[in-house]
Amino acid sequence: MNKWKQIARIGSLMSLILVMVGCSGVSQQTTDRIGGNDGINQLQQLTKVKVAIDNGPAEVGIFLGDHLGYFAEQGIAIEPVKFPSGPDMLLALASEQIDVTRGVINAGLFNAYARGIDVKLVADGGHNDPLSPYYSIVIAKSLEGKVKDYKDLKGLRIGIANEGSINEIFLAQALEKGGLTMQDIEKVIIDSFPDLTTAIANGAVDAVIQLEPLITQGLKNGTYALFKNPVEYAPEEQLAILMYGKRMMKDKELGNRFMVAYLKGIRAYHEAIISGDKNREQVIDILTQYTFVNDKELYAQMNKPLLDPDGTILKKGIENDQNYYFENQLIKQKVDVGQMIDNSYIEAALKVIGPYEQ
Template sequence: MSLLSFLGTGAALGAGQTGKRLAPISPPVTVKVGMKRAPSDAGILIGIYKGYYEELGIKIEEIQFNSGQEMINLLASGQLDVACTVTAAGLFNAMLRDIPIKIVADKGTNIPGMGYYRLVIRKDLVGVIKDFKDLKGRKVAIVGTASLDEIALDRCLAAGGMSTKDVDLQVIRAFPDMLVALGNGSIDAAMLIEPFVAQGVQKGLIDRWKDPSGYDPHAQTALLVYGPSMIKRPEVANRFMVAYIKALRDYNDAFIKNKGRDEVIQILAKTSTVRDPEVYERMYPAGLNPNGYVRMKGVEMDIEWYIARGLLKGMLKVEDAVDNRYVDFAVGVLGKY
């Protein structure tokens, strides 16, 4: 059933919208979305491929970025409407400058037992690095400091009563380069993300070590963020979210319920940076909430981490950073998953 067909059944809309039809935007509008085309961008990629956005009068203009900070700068200036990104000091500081930027939906969490973003260790150190305390003094790599990556590592080390000050912290800007460093023995461990985790395991370079659900259970790894140009257009923002969550549900049907799995893998192999369909069978999938909501506790913990290190220019409450009204609207249209 197409999205418009579903909406045509008279499904109830969000608060204040009950009884109205969710007609497509006319004339159609273009929404500029910043992303890296990772598999966790499935809510965008699947939605474009299956026409969910187009059915609601939205044309997606994809803009690829190398860093989240680039996206935040363009969001703030109105040159970008939506960003697929992670928590960062720059994001929260923009909010503290009263720029209307909001975290609006989930774009990646670790599924318990299948963490897609985690600390890995060299395969030859499996018998040596058995517990958190064994990481002390070891060379551990992250892609950047004062970032999600350092936060994640810090929480992992905290499980052993340590912090990043207790390891030999290495900054390696690209995940593929981390695999090279792990392979040649120049680092001992790294915060790594799929599909590079699966690649490292297949090549016999790394061990997945401990599941992150044990040391960072509330982590909100990636986010969908609306900029001022989106927030001032609620009719577009709401419809975008309906299409986004519809696509997230296809993703969950595929990877959690094993329903339509081959179709979704083929879509992602065509549209994401992971082109080999076989890789999807080896790597752990990103968790994407089919109801769209972020883990508020995880976002709150990130804000507290940045504040504790003097990286934010003021105090910020999680309720002021996250705006659930768009997800509420979409769930009102689609029903709960």
Template sequence: MKPASVLILILVFSILSCGCTSPPPAMKTVRVAYLPTSDYAPLHIANEEGFFAEQGISVEFVKVQSSAAALPLVLNGDIGVYAGPMKIGLVNAITKGEHVRIVADKGRVARGPCTAYALMVRKDLSDSGAVRNVSDLKGRKVAERDSDYDLYHALALGNLSADDVDTIDMAFPMVIPAFANGAIDAGLVTEPYLTEAVNNGTAVVLAPAEDFIPDYPFILFYGPAILDKDPELGRRFMVAYLKGVRQYNEGKTERNLRIISNYTGLDRDLLNRTCWFPIREDGYVPRGPVRDYMDWMYDHKKITLNLDDDQLFDMSFAEYANGVLNNTERTPGKQ
């Protein structure tokens, strides 16, 4: 055998025997908008457990006041990933050609043992009988935040419209003191503020969200910073995110509670009492509830074009991530 052939064989044998693997991808930063609520937990879990780092990703979390406030930052490329419900501003941006897409589930309104989102009313109004039903809210002050669709359907339970109440735009953290000092009579409230309001005796649930927007989705979106500039980074991000979702779905473990409390600044005991939104482990987002919202916006002339699914969804990232994760689970010796 020629010396060169021997050298090649030795090199191949050395590589195989050492168990060498391909080097990890170069570290890249992804900026992610978030709110201090528990449904953002999979992102924080993935970061804390090193799932993003495994994919060569360093996440920079950017706290925003609402998903609507994050949209301009997404459109100009300053933020690559954000989450929340579908909103009119987002749909109008896509209609104008902006490249933002639904890429994964981040929670949904679902009927179950607890309620994570609801129309609430001040406890004193409920106890006195002044407000027993949604119809009793006529003429009263109702807090909401980016909640046109939600409010429409909640008020419809009492044959009311937004014109029948005094709506007040209010961030979720401000709802609790507003209930306490009588500044509002009712409001749309999500966790953990829902549980906080019930526990401190300032408000009670008047109508759970599953009664007026069943299966309503909260969504993970990618913007042009990923879709246009680095889709491969988006695939790796999704692998880490869905690993975070799987750990989130293990429930209120000590580890999960500690991570979420650390990232949100919320009390651990409060988090343990809250209702957590269910999130699909495969990241799949059902088309039906999204289509219902699109049809509602179009019918109410909130948007000028009823976008089709190809203009709203790009599930290729979740499909890729599921392939990677399912293959890893089937491979002996892999965790």
């Protein structure tokens, strides 16, 4: 069993979360993709890069970059490290236990940066497709027709997976559209995204901030009803982002090569799933084999995460997040978001592969 199958099996037993509470060890290197004794020799010559993963469906740039050979083309061997927790990923990145991670923009990230922990936000790690969002507010099926507008959220018990993160910001933005605040609802903190489904099914909450594929599953089994499209209340939200640690910042050439492969993986995803059907069967097979969405039928039905083929970061959304955290005293001081973002790796990669043309 290769590295990704081992990790996918572990991931399927864990919570299906984007923002993630413990750290496991480093898994073994891939040899089967390169193959044979010659492949092993090639692998030994590749530069190993430790990448934190949570087996989420938005990790397409990593999975496809690896399994379609783009990282090997750039002289890189991905060494995946399994994490179910965003805070632990950030700590591991800061302490150089890993080189690259993909995570959410939360209060902890700003606090860490303010304390001098140097990480760079280098590329898009996932955002909502305006036509088919994979992360949004959903309501209990029993409230369908009753909760239609933002003002109707008043008095509801609304579940979120954690505070000080994108979950809380999504809720706050929706409430603001209805002239409401957190004081107008009962906010319920629930351990994980799967537990949010349980809570709404047993009547413990009336609405939740949820992600795919749990939204599609809940709609199919009659647990959920859709609310508003988040393009209305969170139009510029950067749901997740690719981050580099110290090693990739010191070795710019390695960081640039990594970015070339990462963007090529995202482009393969776009051409197979988002904007076309090139190699669709192969791509879906890879993604259902190595992410926690392991049902091909469900993968076809669910809303997919959107990633920019040129890696563009939604800076305005990150600035809005920081403003919210500061105003609600979740961070003590603001930082220069422009200093946190480093577009140089994208710029270097685009000189190699060119801007994306759909």
